[in-house]
Amino acid sequence: xxxxxxxxxxxxxxxxxxxxxxxxxxxxxxxxxxxxxxxxxxxxxxxxxxxxxxxxxxxxxxxxxxxxxxxxxxxxxxxxxxxxxxxxxxxxxxxxxxxxxxxxxxxxxxxxxxxxxxxxxxxxxxxxxxxxxxxxxxxxxxxxxxxxxxxxxxxxxxxxxxxxxxxxxxxxxxxxxxxxxxxxxxxxxxxxxxxxxxxxxxxxxxxxxxxxxxxxxxxxxxxxxxxxxxxxxxxxxxxxxxxxxxxxxxxxxxxxxxxxxxxxxxxxxxxxxxxxxxxxxxxxxxxxxxxxxxxxxxxxxxxxxxxxxxxxxxxxxxxxxx
Amino acid sequence: xxxxxxxxxxxxxxxxxxxxxxxxxxxxxxxxxxxxxxxxxxxxxxxxxxxxxxxxxxxxxxxxxxxxxxxxxxxxxxxxxxxxxxxxxxxxxxxxxxxxxxxxxxxxxxxxxxxxxxxxxxxxxxxxxxxxxxxxxxxxxxxxxxxxxxxxxxxxxxxxxxxxxxxxxxxxxxxxxxxxxxxxxxxxxxxxxxxxxxxxxxxxxxxxxxxxxxxxxxxxxxxxxxxxxxxxxxxxxxxxxxxxxxxxxxxxxxxxxxxxxxxxxxxxxxxxxxxxxxxxxxxxxxxxxxxxxxxxxxxxxxxxxxxxxxxxxxx
Numbered sequence: 001x002x003x004x005x006x007x008x009x010x011x012x013x014x015x016x017x018x019x020x021x022x023x024x025x026x027x028x029x030x031x032x033x034x035x036x037x038x039x040x041x042x043x044x045x046x047x048x049x050x051x052x053x054x055x056x057x058x059x060x061x062x063x064x065x066x067x068x069x070x071x072x073x074x075x076x077x078x079x080x081x082x083x084x085x086x087x088x089x090x091x092x093x094x095x096x097x098x099x100x101x102x103x104x105x106x107x108x109x110x111x112x113x114x115x116x117x118x119x120x121x122x123x124x125x126x127x128x129x130x131x132x133x134x135x136x137x138x139x140x141x142x143x144x145x146x147x148x149x150x151x152x153x154x155x156x157x158x159x160x161x162x163x164x165x166x167x168x169x170x171x172x173x174x175x176x177x178x179x180x181x182x183x184x185x186x187x188x189x190x191x192x193x194x195x196x197x198x199x200x201x202x203x204x205x206x207x208x209x210x211x212x213x214x215x216x217x218x219x220x221x222x223x224x225x226x227x228x229x230x231x232x233x234x235x236x237x238x239x240x241x242x243x244x245x246x247x248x249x250x251x252x253x254x255x256x257x258x259x260x261x262x263x264x265x266x267x268x269x270x271x272x273x274x275x276x277x278x279x280x281x282x283x284x285x286x287x288x289x290x291x292x293x294x295x296x297x298x299x300x301x302x303x304x305x306x307x308x309x310x311x312x313x314x315x316x317x318x319x320x321x322x
Numbered sequence: 323x324x325x326x327x328x329x330x331x332x333x334x335x336x337x338x339x340x341x342x343x344x345x346x347x348x349x350x351x352x353x354x355x356x357x358x359x360x361x362x363x364x365x366x367x368x369x370x371x372x373x374x375x376x377x378x379x380x381x382x383x384x385x386x387x388x389x390x391x392x393x394x395x396x397x398x399x400x401x402x403x404x405x406x407x408x409x410x411x412x413x414x415x416x417x418x419x420x421x422x423x424x425x426x427x428x429x430x431x432x433x434x435x436x437x438x439x440x441x442x443x444x445x446x447x448x449x450x451x452x453x454x455x456x457x458x459x460x461x462x463x464x465x466x467x468x469x470x471x472x473x474x475x476x477x478x479x480x481x482x483x484x485x486x487x488x489x490x491x492x493x494x495x496x497x498x499x500x501x502x503x504x505x506x507x508x509x510x511x512x513x514x515x516x517x518x519x520x521x522x523x524x525x526x527x528x529x530x531x532x533x534x535x536x537x538x539x540x541x542x543x544x545x546x547x548x549x550x551x552x553x554x555x556x557x558x559x560x561x562x563x564x565x566x567x568x569x570x571x572x573x574x575x576x577x578x579x580x581x582x583x584x585x586x587x588x589x590x591x592x593x594x595x596x597x598x599x600x601x602x603x604x605x606x607x608x609x610x611x612x613x614x615x616x617x618x619x620x621x622x623x624x625x626x627x628x629x630x631x632x633x634x635x636x637x
Binding site: 041042154156157184185186187188189190193211212213214215217218237238241242251252253255256257258259260262264266267268269270271273274 | 501513
């Protein structure tokens with residue numbers, strides 16, 4: 001495998017006041033041009049992991065250990081100037097709600113110009129670049145969009161504007177935090193098609209965060225499954241979805257209705273709820289909900305290890321189920 | 323017992339622009355008791371307006387909605403004086419439908435006492451019974467909503483809806499706000515309750531996979547109209563309307579892995595209901611539209627037993 005574009009090693013994120021661990025010892029890397037999906041439920045640490053990559057962790061939460069290596073620098077210890085030059089230029093992010101990224105009282109054209117200016121880009125042909133960026137993301141009338149405010153656009157169109165804004169400086173890595181969750185399914189499909197097309201055209205790496213297994217199934221090359229702040233399984237999208245080895249991944253997949261199931265068999269549910277990451281200690285966080293759990297699972301922490309299909313952190317792999 | 327919705331329209335006036343929005347446009351549904359109707363559609367299709375109308379929170383601008391032959395809206399106006407309400411609504415987000423400062427037992431007790439459903443000394447026993455019914459230990463009756471998980475809160479909302487022993491439950495996106503691993507158990511609970519209590523469901527969702535899992539009949543809505551309806555398997559396995567086909571194609575499917583092909587099945591967006599397209603409301607996005615679609619309004623017609631579509635181009 002080629003040299004990774006970005007490498008996250010042993011990242012741990014905790015709350016500042018009471019030192020509660022929210023993301024625990026997370027390591028993974030993204031190769032140039034590779035798309036990686038992070039799947040997890042609320043509280044699994046997927047969003048905090050993504051925000052760490054940009055030095056954008058919210059107040060009250062900080063990375064307590066680990067490193068994020070990008071272009072020879074550690075982003076966790078980099079100064080503000082370095083981070084600022086990397087954000088937008090090298091790593092860009094799109095969010096679930098475009099209104100968190102767009103200024104409601106500023107015309108869209110001006111907002112994109114501002115992005116170019118503030119990241120030291122060439123501003124001589126800035127307007128042209130913005131209009132091209134708008135048409136690339138499928139905004140029907142770029143000139144009109146340039147003079148419009150965010151509220152004049154629908155949710156899907158705002159999402160396109162945010163994507164144009166994220167791509168305008170040609171980043172190496174696009175981080176997407178559930179950008180299609182709030183959209184209607186036919187609009188979601190349009191946005192996914194657009195992202196796919198731009199990613200191929202630019203050979204851009206991508207980190208796609210979602211709770212929706214169906215969305216990443218056809219979008220990414222590799223999937224990371226997070227549970228209670230830790231990675232529990234990683235593998236190629238094909239292996240994770242067809243031969244999940246961690247009982248949590250297998251349980252999640254089994255809990256979804258299948259379009260091919262003519263008899264509509266009862267859904268398999270996972271009893272209980274995910275624990276708070278900081279309460280887990282030296283045990284498998286999934287053990288209280290797991291049918292395979294035994295004494296070992298409750299008293300020691302399984303580490304991520306390579307098996308024939310994926311890498312999974314479990315003492316009792318699912319084995320071949322096909 | 324049947325739910326009959328006959329040629330219902332709902333118009334709203336936007337105060338500032340005086341524009342008229344047709345939220346529902348000639349909707350007709352007949353649902354026999356103990357069956358589940360799944361209503362699927364995107365934002366602005368009128369599915370939530372229809373839900374509110376079925377529970378009597380909205381009055382139709384024209385047409386009728388009846389349960390057992392009795393108009394629902396009139397009935398709702400007298401709801402406080404009637405002993406029970408036969409129809410109840412369960413919302414998407416249990417966090418906003420439960421009072422955060424009220425213990426869950428008390429929020430159920432409120433329903434029981436306001437409607438005088440049980441004698442005072444039987445209230446606690448009935449609360450325990452209702453919580454058990456939805457799989458929650460009665461010991462949790464003293465908890466506040468924030469002390470429960472999302473799945474438990476949704477179970478409490480269901481228990482609260484069941485307090486008046488309804489015949490019909492309108493479920494408006496009941497699992498959409500829940501984490502993936504708890505959706506299955508709430509779906510299983512709904513199916514169990516339906517069997518055990520003989521309930522009739524209107525199950526509203528944008529998620530076709532959940533609709534497919536629970537429905538006997540399915541109605542696909544677009545901009546205030548039903549464009550296709552019928553038994554669940556004919557609608558989903560033999561879809562005829564181009565919008566239904568597009569919705570099915572747009573459903574993210576976790577069983578089809580790694581083909582890395584996302585094709586947008588539909589161009590454009592749902593038009594603003596305040597400036598509704600003429601003719602068939604779908605013609606602007608429709609892959610098979612012909613010029614006459616922009617002038618001919620479409621009505622439902624039967625293409626196989628009980629399976630109806632509103633499209634002139636499908637032969």
